[in-house]
Amino acid sequence: MLTTPRGLLPHIGLFGCRNAGKSSWFNALTGQERAIVSAWPGSTTDPVEKAYELLPFGPVLFVDTAGLDDEGELGMLRVQKTRAVLARVDLVVLLVSPGGVRDEDRVVLREARERGVPHLVLVNHCDVERPAHDVLAALQQEAGRCLTVSSRSDDDVAEVRRALLALLQQPAGEPAPVLVGDLLAPQDLVLLVVPIDISAPKGRLILPQVMTLREVLDRDACALVVKEQDYAARLARLDAPPALVVCDSQVVQPVVQQTPDTVPLTTFSILMSRFKGDMVQLAQGAGSIRRLLPGDRVLIAEACSHHAQDDDIGRVKIPRLLARAANGPLEVDVVAGRDFPDDLSGYQLVVQCGGCMVTRQDMLARQRQAARQGVPVTNYGMAISVAQGVIERTLACFPAALAAYRQAGQQR
Known part of the structure; x- marks a missing residue:
């Protein structure tokens, strides 16, 4: 657990409205008082992360988030951060009150279903108030399996851990990604x-x-x-x-x-493109590089932060290679870490790093966003191979990706 990169740990996100008990469950599941717990709404502001050995599965990363119903200018910023966490987790834990599910909760359930991400609903605070039978029945019909729990009960904590293990060990809807x-x-x-x-x-x-x-x-x-x-x-x-x-x-x-x-x-x-993302979509994006024109806007996106050196690959080498391919200078923006623009429509291309330090869900979320906005996206390795004139060689091992690249290259 100490040496496994966070990008390889399954991310388990805790979501819910303010005072739903997210931080209490975060502390209970990790066995540490890591998150601030208070009866005052909005105690959690920024996401809080904690790596934990969930045996017998292995290391995971729990993420506590701000309330989905936070208010005010700062509250809206907190909700944005919570939604960003939702886009990158591998398992969703939704905390709801005994009174039933709210519209904000339904947004989380809908997004989890759309992405095929497993989810678990916890009806919390059941040591204080039990949900009415009709409320629980309606919730189960809407959300699937629900557990009525209290974070103060050791038995309930153990039951939730067992439920998480079962979801993590379920066969995924698609084969596990491989590198080589x-x-x-x-x-x-x-x-x-x-x-x-x-x-x-x-x-x-x-x-x-x-x-x-x-x-x-x-x-x-x-x-x-x-x-x-x-x-x-x-x-x-x-x-x-x-x-x-x-x-x-x-x-x-x-x-x-x-x-x-x-x-x-x-x-x-290129191997990372299939392990962390949708390789075919990235190959399609690579096919658009030859259509770049001088003055076009390109976004370079790095998933981690590091000190840029004089010949930095993302800030210097790739922009130089792309400008050569476009036969003229380009307007290049660089973002790092979890900074990623909501609006990509002004760009003709997004070039994403390999994503070794983030989760596959995080990379796929960026690709889905680019696809929704009609912006081609590729990764560093494919962009370099195109600029060096060797992309057909480096994609030859992957027929579907090569076909997607060729098809995109024929478009005007």
Whole structure:
């Protein structure tokens, strides 16, 4: 739990109106007095997060949120933050009063259903007031399974934990996302080309590289990790060609030039596009890059915050490559962390990072927003491959994505 990146932890969000008992349940479920509990409405302002080992499932991240019915100018900002949390969680826990469900609660239920996110409804404060039979029956018909509980009851806390475990362990509606495992067979050899430059973290690999290496090993395949300057020599010394080559996007052009066409090749960032998002939609967005014109607006979106260096990939390298593809300067905006504009309509393209530090739901929420507003979206790796003229090569392992890219490229 201490070393698992938060982007890989299932996020469990607690939602409800003010004084529904969200913070009390947050503290009860995590076993710590982490969130402020008060009878005064609106005690929770910003989302509060806590990683927790929910055995036997494993580590999860609980998120406490502000009330859905908060009021005033500041209250509306708090509600916006709560809605942003709703877009990125993997499991929704909705706290309602014994009096029944409110319109604000229905919004949460509707969005959870639309996204296919499992949800659990807790009728809280039942140590003080029991819901009327007709109210509970109507709520069960509207929301599905409901538990009548109190956060002060150890038995109720244990029951809620069991319910959460059951929801987390249910088979998802779609197959679990993979990085690379479905491309490999046991004993296959994978070459991982990893540059160690000024932007590389000291003493470790970056997360997409670590995740790929682990999945190769989980598949009972073998990995050979090399730096880009050693790649050609190592490749030539192999008795048989590798089953796959995965390289950093920043060295994709020379690696493609040095790799036989018969050897499958892609990049870490493109692998992340299928693990964290909708790869086909991102490939469609990549197909729009060739339609960029000088003066077009492009949004570069990073999911984490970091100190930008002189040749930063998001702020310098990708804008430079896109300007070259557009045959002229572009108007580029950069956002980082959880800052993401509500209105994307003024942009001709959104280029999202690989999203290694956020959840898949978070990435999909951004993609859905772009799709609703008719704005193409792609990711760093695909954008670089397009600009370097190697996208057909790096998408060849993924026929559906390649077809989507080609189709988008034919549009005018």
